[in-house]
Structures are given as C-alpha cells and as structure tokens.
Amino acid sequence: MPYAMVQKPQIPNQQPASADATGTARGSAPTSADVARLAGVSRATVSYVLNNTSAVRISEPTRRRVHEAARELGYVPHAAARSLRAGHTRIVLMPTPDVPIGPLYSGFLNEFQWALSRLDYTVVQYGSVGVVGDEAARAWAELRPVAVLAPLGMGRRGIDVLKRSGAKAVMTLGPEPVEGAHALLTDHREVGRVAGEHLRERGHDRIGVVMPREEGLDVFAQPRLEGVRATGAEVVPVPLAYTEDDAAQVAEEVRESGLDAVFAYNDEYAMLLMRALQDAGVDIPGDVAVIGADDLMLGRLLRPRLSTVRLAMPSGEELAELVDRLVRDPAAEPEAREVLAASLVRREST
C-alpha cells in the first residue's frame, strides 16, 4: 500500500437519521446548519456570530439567538471542515517518543506544549509507531500541520513532503541537521566529551563506557561514547542491560579488566553499576571512578555521591516563539543551533 491513510472507510455510508421536531438530526453531531435553523438565520450568520467576525456587524438580538441555539444543541464546530475550507491548520505535530524518556526531555515537551497552546496552536503528539523516516512523513503530512517537530531519522525527502503539504516550520531535534529544516542540535558527543575530559584530568586514560543493551538508546549512547573517544582516551565499550544480574556480571568483568574509570551512560545505569561494583568489593572512586549523566536526584543520594554531567534543554517558551516566528515568516532561511548544554557536576565518585 503506497500511501498510508489516516483513516480508511470501513463502513458504507450511514444513512442520515430522521430529523426531529427541531430539525436536528438525532444521534449525530449538530452542524452550523442546525444551529441556523433553530435560530432562524442563515448559516453565514451563524458563522459570523460564532467567530466574532469583525468585518460584519450582527445585531445583538440575532447574536443572542445564535448563541442560545448553539448552546442548546451542544454545537461543536467540525475541525476538519474548518481547516479544509481555511486551507491550513494550526496543528503542531511532534513525535511521541517511543523509548522511555527521562524527566529532562519530558519536562521540555510539557513546557513546549504549554507555550504553544498559549500561542493558540493545537499540539498533537503523533505516534508513528512502526513507520520510520521518510515513510512516516507522508502519514504526518496527511494532517496538514502548520509546523512539525520532525522525528529522528527523517531525511531531506521527508522534510520536503511536509513542506509541500503546507508545513511552514519544520524543525528537527537531534544530533544531525537535515537540509531544509531548522535544526535544534542535541549533540550528545558533548556529554561524552565533558565526562571524558574530567576523567582524563583525574588521570584516567582508559575509560569504560557503558552502552545500554536496551533498544533505542544507542541513538544517544553511541555519540556519548564518541565524545569520550574524542578526548583522546582509550575507550572500552561496556555493554550493560538494565538488570541486577547483568550488572553483577559486568561488574566482575570490569574488575578483571583493570579498568579504573567508567562513564556510565546516565545516572540510572551509573547507580546500577556502582551498586554492583560495590557489592563485588570494588571501592569507588578508589579502585574505579564512576560518572553518570543527567544529574538526577538519585545521584546526590548515593554514597559516594555520584559525579555527573548535567544536561540542559532549551526552554519550551523560547522554542514555541521560534515556531511562531517561522510560521509567520516561512521564508526565513533554515538555520542550525546547538541547544544541549552539558556541564560537569563533580561529586565524590570520581
């Protein structure tokens, strides 16, 4: 099936239900025509009143009758009809994350949504499960969003599809800029670099880097590893599943390998590995230095307290305003900016 469809017709046309005394079709949503009929005016007038159109002046009694009719029928405008007519929507589409996301990213998303709502956009998180990259773009484009926060893996072709479908602002959030889209760069190599440099300063030249075995996390893990490597350190990948059993085994391997420093991907993996190392009789940071990332509360509660790399996402308000600017001025040249700030938080584990 070449073109993924949002909804496929499965049921043959329902026949319209019989109209009751008020002329309202029972069992299906009232339309502006129903409101017009009840108020004794034309559909046009209903539209003017309910949208407060300033170009036309409607008498107060008429306004009241229309409002009353709308309320009585429980009238709700039909978004699809409206946007079809208008030729554009106020939908901002963003991907539903398909991996468990940390408080950092989810906090950012919330802020972003809030800010966009205030600017009168309809924020829609779209779960494009199973469809990836440029394939997904077609499904997304069917909704004719005015702005899109493109999911990872969407390429130039996907971006073009979205733009041609009417998206004024297309931005990517990820490690790589994509031609044609505004890029919010989250360069996770920077995280690895900060961790790596710290460990090197502390005299560690051979650094274990935890690589979660869990699916979907290597998007972040790989660049973090590369960041460590870029400091000139010798890097030893340490695959680790998020289970106690695997941690115990990996701890043993770390001990035998003679590694004396580990960058543990993030604070949670750090806690897991640290506990396993301690249970194996390894002293931290004496025998092995451990550093995490994300600066979660739990790192502060560990003993020794966990050194970490703090990440800061851009403010949601700021980004919402950027979106709004782009929507108003779609001609603006796409540009890329780094948005992920990484800074060292040194505690006791390194």
Next chain:
Amino acid sequence: MPYAMVQKPQIPNQQPASADATGTARGSAPTSADVARLAGVSRATVSYVLNNTSAVRISEPTRRRVHEAARELGYVPHAAARSLRAGHTRIVLMPTPDVPIGPLYSGFLNEFQWALSRLDYTVVQYGSVGVVGDEAARAWAELRPVAVLAPLGMGRRGIDVLKRSGAKAVMTLGPEPVEGAHALLTDHREVGRVAGEHLRERGHDRIGVVMPREEGLDVFAQPRLEGVRATGAEVVPVPLAYTEDDAAQVAEEVRESGLDAVFAYNDEYAMLLMRALQDAGVDIPGDVAVIGADDLMLGRLLRPRLSTVRLAMPSGEELAELVDRLVRDPAAEPEAREVLAASLVRREST
C-alpha cells in the same frame, strides 16, 4: 507534456493561474485532481486506484499511470477532506499527561499506542493544557475522534459532548467512574491498603504517609493515604518536597515524632527520605520501617533493599482490543473495571 492530448478540458474547474507544465499548482500541495490530470484520468479513478477499492476493477495500465503520477507529484491525501467526506475518523484521542509520569504509565501508553496503530487507528495525544474538564471536551470534540481516553476531571457533560460528536468509545482512566463512559478504574487506595496492611502486620499502628508537595501528585497521593487509613492505622501525613533540604528537615521531624513506619508515596520519595533518615542516624528498618511504591529498579539497589508496592497496569493490547470492540459495537453498556493491581514486594526496609 506527454498527457496533454489525453486530458480533457475541465470546464467547471479552471486551473489555478500559476500552473506549470504538469498542471501542478506550485507551492501548494497537489490534490487528487492534479494526479488525475497528470495521469489523464478522472478524480474518481484516482481515488479507486489509491484506495484499492475492491468494488470496481481498474485496468492495470491505468493503475500504473495513476500510481506513477501520484509518486511523481508527491501526492499526499488530505486527511481532513477525507474524514469530512467519510463522516467519521479513525482518530483515538488521549490526554498528554501534564505531570511527569513514571515509567509505568508511560510504558503503558506506548504499548497502547502501538496496539492501536496495528488496528489502524491514528493515535493522537492532545495537550489540553490550561483547559480542564468539560471545557476541554469541546476542544477535543472538534477533532471528531472515534474513541477517547478521557482526561481526569471530565464529567458527565463532557462525556456527552464527545459522544454526540461521534465518539463511539469513551473511556476514563482514573479513580472514579463517570456516568456514560467505560471506566478503567485505577484505585490508588489499593496501593495504600497493601502498604498499610503490611506495616500493620509488622506491628506498626501509627504510620507516616509521605505527601509530595509537588503540584499534581495529590491526585495519587491522597487516595494512597486513604488506603492506609482504611486499614485502621493511625495516619500521620508527612508533606515532603522532592529536594534534599526538605528531606533533611522532614527526617528530623520524623525522628522527633517517634514515628516508626513510613509509607513514602513511591520509591523515589522513599529513596530521598531513606537517605535523609540514614544521614540523621536513624536505622532502617530498626528505628523506622520504610516502604515505597512502583517497584523501580532503584529500590533493589538501596541498602537496605526497599520494600515496595508493585503496580501493574493493564496490557496495552488488551485495552486496544477493548477500544476496537467498542467502536464496532457502540451500543454496548458502559461498564467499569478495576485495572490497577497492587502487590507487596517485601525486601529489607520493613
């Protein structure tokens, strides 16, 4: 212009002024009419071909020409137009959580989305930030979703608005059933009850219950507290902000109060409080027993290992099938079912 001779002049539909050689309006999305023109067929034929309509048989050469034209133009169907015509959508609407949600709920949401996608629904998370309850219902209804997972706080009126707008399946996920909707009951009192009973069995009759000071969490915290109280224990609310400073202060208060058991809302607050208590020289579980909830990994990594209440959400697949059933048979009587299973995981902290 390869197809110029084949294509018939369209008298009613004039081409837009800035049509290029292919007949495509530049700068705006191609429509099925554009595809038809390029393929030299009618719009109807395009629709038949792209939707694989089985009721009509289209010759293979025609099919090929249509597909090719669609591909060449980068045609993407217009979801709004389609659903307007169809009279219904395949949209399933669910609320974007506005508080940081744990891995439990977010895992459930992902499963649910996945399963719904497989059933060919379009899953849309709708951020109704700032609008609450029945007010939000109107905004939701504008999208004419076929099914809705209603946000907390939506009442009978809101449910009705959604149903009358065409929603075949309306379900609530929360502590209370709402008339007219299928209820997935998540009775968090059960969590408190399990924790409370365990502590009482261990001989604790006066139980501190951590109440997060953070906004939005009392929806869960209050029922959990009531669950503890329902076991007959004397309950002492312990307000606690998720910061080390407050934890230190609260730990001091707990020590002075002579409390010997605390249900800590969840594992994260438990870890925070436990660390503060230990730093204050309190022995766990000797002086104070601590139990959390959610059974996060971190509980297993603490020393002593944290006792906790494990929560199980229903499987996303199961629920997706329920939605599908309801959509197919909207007449079904709304029913309520308990979906949150709470079970004790005893470790060393109690």
Next chain:
DNA sequence: TTGAAAGCGATACCAG
C-alpha cells in the same frame, strides 16, 4: 472500465 456530479461542514465573497 471510466466519468460526471453530489455532497460532507464551515467560511467568505458579493448581493440584496
């Protein structure tokens, strides 16, 4: 096997 045309619901132009 293909085409013409009637709408779905809302809006905006242009007459009255």
Next chain:
DNA sequence: CTGGTATCGCTTTCAA
C-alpha cells in the same frame, strides 16, 4: 445587517 452560494479535497453513487 443578513442571505445565497461557491469553494476547500475527497469518496461514492449513478450513468454511460
């Protein structure tokens, strides 16, 4: 000030 009416893009019945 208010009412016809054309239109957005698509599907589907009815005719040819």
